[in-house]
Amino acid sequence: MTELQTFRKAHFTRKTPLTKDQLAAIRAGDACWLHSWDTSSEINGPGTRITLFMAGCELRCQYCHNPDSVFTEFGQFATLDEVWERVKRYKKVYEYTGGGVTASGGEPTFQWNFLRKLFTRAKEEGIHTTLDSCGYLGRLVKDEDMDLIDLVMLDLKEGTPEGYKQTTTRRLQPSVDFGDRLDKAGITLWGRYVLVPGLTDSDASIEGIADIASRWTHLDHIDILPFHQYGRDKWHELGLLYQLEDTPEPTKAEVARARSMFEERGIAVKTY
Ligand code: SF4
Numbered sequence: 001m002t003e004l005q006t007f008r009k010a011h012f013t014r015k016t017p018l019t020k021d022q023l024a025a026i027r028a029g030d031a032c033w034l035h036s037w038d039t040s041s042e043i044n045g046p047g048t049r050i051t052l053f054m055a056g057c058e059l060r061c062q063y064c065h066n067p068d069s070v071f072t073e074f075g076q077f078a079t080l081d082e083v084w085e086r087v088k089r090y091k092k093v094y095e096y097t098g099g100g101v102t103a104s105g106g107e108p109t110f111q112w113n114f115l116r117k118l119f120t121r122a123k124e125e126g127i128h129t130t131l132d133s134c135g136y137l138g139r140l141v142k143d144e145d146m147d148l149i150d151l152v153m154l155d156l157k158e159g160t161p162e163g164y165k166q167t168t169t170r171r172l173q174p175s176v177d178f179g180d181r182l183d184k185a186g187i188t189l190w191g192r193y194v195l196v197p198g199l200t201d202s203d204a205s206i207e208g209i210a211d212i213a214s215r216w217t218h219l220d221h222i223d224i225l226p227f228h229q230y231g232r233d234k235w236h237e238l239g240l241l242y243q244l245e246d247t248p249e250p251t252k253a254e255v256a257r258a259r260s261m262f263e264e265r266g267i268a269v270k271t272y
Contacts, residue, residue: 022077029113033075034083035068035106039090043272045130045151047099050087054115057107059134059168061157062243063196065231069106080114084121091127100128100150109137112145119148132192136170138178146185153190154179156222158200159208167199176212183216191222191267195250195258199227206258210265221268224258226250 018026025031033055044051053066055075068074087101094100101122103115108131119129129148134155141149155175158164164172182189191213195201213219228249235242259269 018077025079026077026111027113029080029111029115029117031077031079032083032111032114033072034078035066035075037086039093041097041099044102044104044132045100045153046128047097048090048093049099049102049130050090051102051104051132052083052087052108054103054105054108054111056110057105057134058110058136059107059170061168062199063167063194063227063231065228065234066106067231067234067238067240075106080117083118087118087122087127088125091125094127098128100130102130102132102153104132107134107137109133109135109140112137112140116145116148123148133178134168135175135178136168138174138181141178141181143181143185146182146187149182149187151188151190152182153192153223154182156191156193156209156213159205159210159212160202163200163202163205163208167196179212179216183218186218189216189219191219192225193222193258194225194227195255196227196244197248197250197254199244199247201250201254201258203261206261210262210267213262213267214265219267221270222262224255224262224269224271226255226272 022031026033035053035055037050037052039048039050041048053069055069056072057070064070108115122129128150130151130153131149132153158167161172179189193209213222226249227247232242255271259271262269
């Protein structure tokens with residue numbers, strides 16, 4: 001048993017384990033682990049949207065502000081029909097505001113079997129679909145699935161292989177490959193960059209992100225999201241080692257510097 005498996009067994013064992021049928025339904029994409037959901041405007045895609053926070057993620061980002069969402073043990077079992085009923089309920093609102101459904105997480109492609117079926121229903125109803133993804137498991141999204149996705153908000157976490165590994169524990173290249181495939185398929189991309197002082201904001205990191213993003217012809221812009229400490233208490237409650245205890249939020253000047261570095265490369269930027 002690995003260290004992580006031992007940790008999970010000790011901390012996250014479900015009080016009510018899923019039945020064999022429930023697990024089979026999840027494997028088949030007829031059900032999912034759903035962490036939570038909400039309705040919001042603009043931040044999770046255009047218009048007013050329902051955002052599904054799917055449980056499960058293979059990365060371990062130092063700055064994750066929902067560290068519980070990376071473990072499927074914190075997800076509720078939900079069937080495809082249950083989730084679809086919830087999504088469809090707001091169809092008139094999406095039509096009125098130019099919104100739709102966003103799958104976020106955790107990492108939504110971790111449960112792509114489920115989302116493929118959900119997004120198929122959404123497209124049949126003319127509902128706009130967005131993935132908010134780190135791209136690491138992009139290989140699970142097949143070329144024939146691309147028509148199901150209108151927009152991808154793709155995390156650009158760090159622009160160098162070494163820095164990406166330090167920030168997330170995983171490799172950078174799969175996310176770049178996914179971005180390349182999405183761009184080739186003509187899918188609109190919004191890049192998302194969390195500016196963490198001392199972790200993701202070196203010249204090499206920002207230049208590396210600019211190198212990657214500037215070759216995507218369907219990139220609309222990059223969102224610069226300033227790091228914050230809202231997730232710190234969750235790390236503590238879970239008993240996980242939080243490495244950013246003393247990391248400050250970026251100053252306006254630090255955000256402006258990153259912005260100008262992207263803009264000098266011809267990349268449009270939005271800041272929050
Ligand atoms: S990819 Fe997202 S959900 Fe996964 S660890 Fe990183 S910030 Fe958290």
